[in-house]
Amino acid sequence: MQPTVRDRALADGLKAGQAAVEKGLLEATKSDVPFITEAARELMRTAGRRLRPLLVLLAARFGDPSASGVVPAAVVVELTHLATHYHDDVVDETDAWRRRAPGSDVNWDNSVAVLIGDFLFARASHILADLGPQAVRIQADAFKRLVTGQILETTGPTDGRDPVEHHLEVLASRTGSLTAVSGRLGAMTSGAxxxxxxxxxxxxxxxxxxxxxxxxxxxxxxxxxxxxxxxxxxxxxxxxxxxxxxxxxxxxxxxxxxxxxxxxxxxxxxxxxxxxxxxxxxxxxxxxxxxxxxxxxxxxxxxxxxxxxxxxxxx
CATH class of the missing domain: 1.10.600.10 (Farnesyl Diphosphate Synthase)
Incomplete structure (x- = not known):
């Protein structure tokens, strides 16, 4: 999903920022174990719209978009999003991760999918540490909400709770938490x-x-x-x-x-x-x-x- 951008300077800045994010994602998903690199990058190629890094880059426009922490923050939120894809596929008991398997001879089971997700979380945490304790706390709070939303979805609404209200609460936690932190980190790292x-x-x-x-x-x-x-x-x-x-x-x-x-x-x-x-x-x-x-x-x-x-x- 891309915004409508009529300002040339903003369009050029976003293009450069998105290219830098892609470069950062490639570096972050590199491992000494070829299978891990291949698996992580396969998901990166198929995950879709890059909405969260885009929000970081646009939020940074309300401060200094060239600040050193902006692109790493965008990489962090996308790595977290990619990691949740692996975990969600396992929790939802789908075979989506099998379709991403790097090779048909690989024992690509739930354990491997979870561990690849954990690898991406670890890489995100490593980058996040360089952004300072405030950024770590913001990301930790968002991840707590995300996991809470996943648990609420799995357990379902309590007796007497409107299923529609419950669903919207789940979405605010599972999906909204990470898009919210994208806006906040973009602003914070740019000095807004x-x-x-x-x-x-x-x-x-x-x-x-x-x-x-x-x-x-x-x-x-x-x-x-x-x-x-x-x-x-x-x-x-x-x-x-x-x-x-x-x-x-x-x-x-x-x-x-x-x-x-x-x-x-x-x-x-x-x-x-x-x-x-x-x-x-x-x-x-x-x-x-x-x-x-x-x-x-x-x-x-x-x-x-x-x-x-x-x-x-x-x-």
């Missing part, structure tokens, strides 16, 4: 004011949630309890029956396709779109006290992109 760092952390958390919800709207056919599916639990008995068809795993391919078609036509999908737009609007509102500059405009354009993804999908 604490109030700016606070605003960018609030922005990052809401944008992270909105981006994940947009993914869920687009992945309406996924066999898991996404927001559109969970919203069915607030409806009539027929809606609850549809929920169980979509999440129970007992429906054959034809039955499941019919259930997905019903969901596409259900008001729950529109409600999920609107919640995504609401989260993106909250992100944009967090920027209201920041200086009117190209970096702020770029951050605002990310909110518009996420909203468009959600509202335009399947219409």
């Amino acid at each position: 004011d604490a109030s700016v760092a606070d605003a960018l952390a609030r922005y990052g958390e809401r944008l992270g949630v909105a981006s994940h919800l947009a993914d869920e709207v687009e992945a309406v056919a996924a066999r898991r309890p996404t927001l559109p599916v969970l919203l069915l639990l607030r409806g009539e008995p027929a809606d609850r029956e549809l929920y169980h068809r979509l999440t129970g795993g007992s429906a054959d391919q034809g039955q499941y396709a019919e259930a997905v078609a019903r969901l596409r036509a259900h008001p729950a999908l529109e409600q999920a779109r609107q919640e995504t737009a609401h989260q993106a609007a909250e992100a944009r509102a967090a920027l209201s006290g920041l200086p009117d500059c190209p970096a702020r405009a770029a951050l605002e354009s990310l909110c518009e992109t996420v909203t468009h993804r959600a509202l335009a999908h399947d219409r």
Whole structure:
């Protein structure tokens, strides 16, 4: 996901910063053990949008973007994100990590996936140590929230808790915590004011949630309890029956396709779109006290992109 950037100096600066981040990621994923290097870099090639480093680089524009800690901070948040991909795949019991296996002759099991994730966490911690104790504490707090979100997702909502509210809380912890810390570290390492760092952390958390919800709207056919599916639990008995068809795993391919078609036509999908737009609007509102500059405009354009993804999908 890339922002709309009309300012040439900002565009050039982001391009140079992103190139430096990629170089840093290659260096950080290098090991004396070739298999570790190959495995870590395979995930790096397939992990997607680099949203978190981008947020670090844009946040740094409210201070000194050339400060020495900015690019290392961007590398740290991306390494942490990559590590959680490995761990999430194991916790979710998917075979996504097997598709990333460097070679068919490798015993690529859960233990290896977890250990590769741990290797990436270790490399992130090593880089983070050079950014000072405050950065270490910020990252540690974010990681605590991330792990808490993973546990909450695994255990599910407590009795009487609205599953939709629980899901949004999980996303704020699992996804929003790391996008929030991206904004905060970018501001902090660039020397921006604490109030700016606070605003960018609030922005990052809401944008992270909105981006994940947009993914869920687009992945309406996924066999898991996404927001559109969970919203069915607030409806009539027929809606609850549809929920169980979509999440129970007992429906054959034809039955499941019919259930997905019903969901596409259900008001729950529109409600999920609107919640995504609401989260993106909250992100944009967090920027209201920041200086009117190209970096702020770029951050605002990310909110518009996420909203468009959600509202335009399947219409």
